[in-house]
Amino acid sequence: MPTVDRGMLIRCVEAATLAPSLHNSQPWRFRIDGETVEVYADPARRLEVLDPHGRELTISVGAALFTLRAAIRDAGWIPAVEAYPDPDEPDLVARVRPEQPAEPSPEAHELATAISRRHTNRRPFSSAVVPADVVDKLRDAAVHEGARLTVADRASRTVIVSLGRAAADRLRGRGGYFAELNRWTRPLPGRLDGIPAHAxxxxxxxxxxxxxxxxxxxxxxxxxxxxxxxxxxxAVLTTVGDAPAQWLQAGQALQRILLVATRLNLATTPISQPVEIPSIRDVLSDPRTDRWAQMVIRLGYGAPAAATPRRPVAEVLIAQSS
Ligand SMILES: Cc1cc2nc3c(=O)[nH]c(=O)nc-3n(C[C@H](O)[C@H](O)[C@H](O)COP(=O)(O)O)c2cc1C
Incomplete structure (x- = not known):
């Protein structure tokens, strides 16, 4: 039987830090308490202009939470997850504990090996079509996490990309937009976050x-x-409901989709401008049924993208208080 020791949990936290985040802001912290990993949002890393309500921050933390789950699963344990366990502590997003020993399935192992291979790819993709069975697997990944992924047909694709352009224009007019972008865009000497020029x-x-x-x-x-x-x-990722619990769900679904895509050799780009302008987000959502667009994702085939930096695990681990 595998053992749960601090070293193994630290390795899983290190894997979790490879998750995607808005502008590579890495808005997460972790605390290891015995056999439990606590996952915290780091509100000091919220992007005030783009993300006034912390929705994308929570999606980013959700992506890290899914990655932590995948790494624990690959280490031979089924993780138990308690989301928002303490109403008095809203930044404590989840408690995760390796609960039951179980050999990872080949799929679970492949998902975990995709963690370090997944990178946002902002280069042109080839014109190859994403086959229907691949699309089905990505849809299943979303459903697995309680979300939905809708791949746009020809007509809606044109609408979504034009909404994206309109959103980008509107953001350019938002006070502080460029200053904030500048704060998270390299060269940022000595920093291990933000977007480097190569990406x-x-x-x-x-x-x-x-x-x-x-x-x-x-x-x-x-x-x-x-x-x-x-x-x-x-594709558009949606959830029913639009509160922090669903943002967290969306983040976990996003990362499951991105890892499955990576495993299937797809290149991916999260595109969030269309969901950063409320009136444009409404068009991609269905408020009547309380279904909300959380993220737009571009999928395709292309040359591999390179990794971006991450802060070392020591910087994201909260020290034991005792
Ligand atoms: C909530 C969220 C929003 C994002 N929005 C965008 C976006 O609009 N455009 C983009 O190119 N990348 C976007 N990304 C990707 C991040 O910039 C990327 O994950 C981060 O820079 C780390 O790089 P990596 O994904 O290659 O590890 C987003 C990621 C997340 C989690």
Whole structure:
């Protein structure tokens, strides 16, 4: 029987820090208490302009929570998760405990090996179509986490990318937008967060796909235009309800989808501008049925993307109080 020791839990926390987060803000902290890992949101790392309510912060922490679960599963344990266990402590997002020993299935193992291979890919993808059986697996990943992934058909894809462009324009007019982008865009000497120049990717020369304005304020000569795939595969991740519990669910679903996609050799780009402008988010949602768009994801095939930096595990671990 595998043992739960602090070293194993630290390795799982280290894996969790490889999760995606808005502008690589890494808004999480962890505390190991005996055999339990507590996952905390770090509100000091919230992006005030883009994310006034902390929705994307919670999605990012949810992605780290899913990654922690996947790493614990791969270490030979089925994790028990208690979300928001203490109403008096809203930043304590979850308690996770390796509960029952069980060999990981080959799928669980493959999912865990995708953790370090998954990177946001902002380069043009090939024009190859994402096959229906692959789309089904991504949909299943969302359902597994209590969310829904809808891959846009031809007509709605055109609408979603144009909504994305409209959202990007609106954000450019929001006070503090560029200053905040600048704070999270490299070069950031000595920092192990934010977006490095190598990860920004080119502009879409035809200005169709709403790539984020990384690098605008840095006047990066390296950020040139390139032609992107003419018919991007675009999917929308939704949840029923729009409170922190569902944001957390959306983050876990997002990371399960991204890891399954990575396992299937797909390239992925989370695109969140359309859900950062409330009136545009409403169009992608169905308020009548309380179904809310949480994220747009671009999927396809492309050359592998490189890793971005992470803060060391010692920096995200809260020291034991006793
Ligand atoms: C909530 C959330 C929103 C994101 N929004 C965008 C986005 O609009 N555009 C983009 O290019 N990447 C977006 N990303 C990807 C992050 O920038 C990326 O995860 C982070 O820089 C770390 O890089 P990595 O994913 O390669 O590890 C988002 C990620 C999350 C979790």
């Amino acid at each position: 920004m990717g080119p502009w879409d020369a035809l200005e169709r796909i709403p790539m984020r304005d990384f690098g605008v304020v840095m006047s990066q000569p390296s950020r040139h235009g390139e032609e992107f795939e003419p018919y991007p595969t675009i």
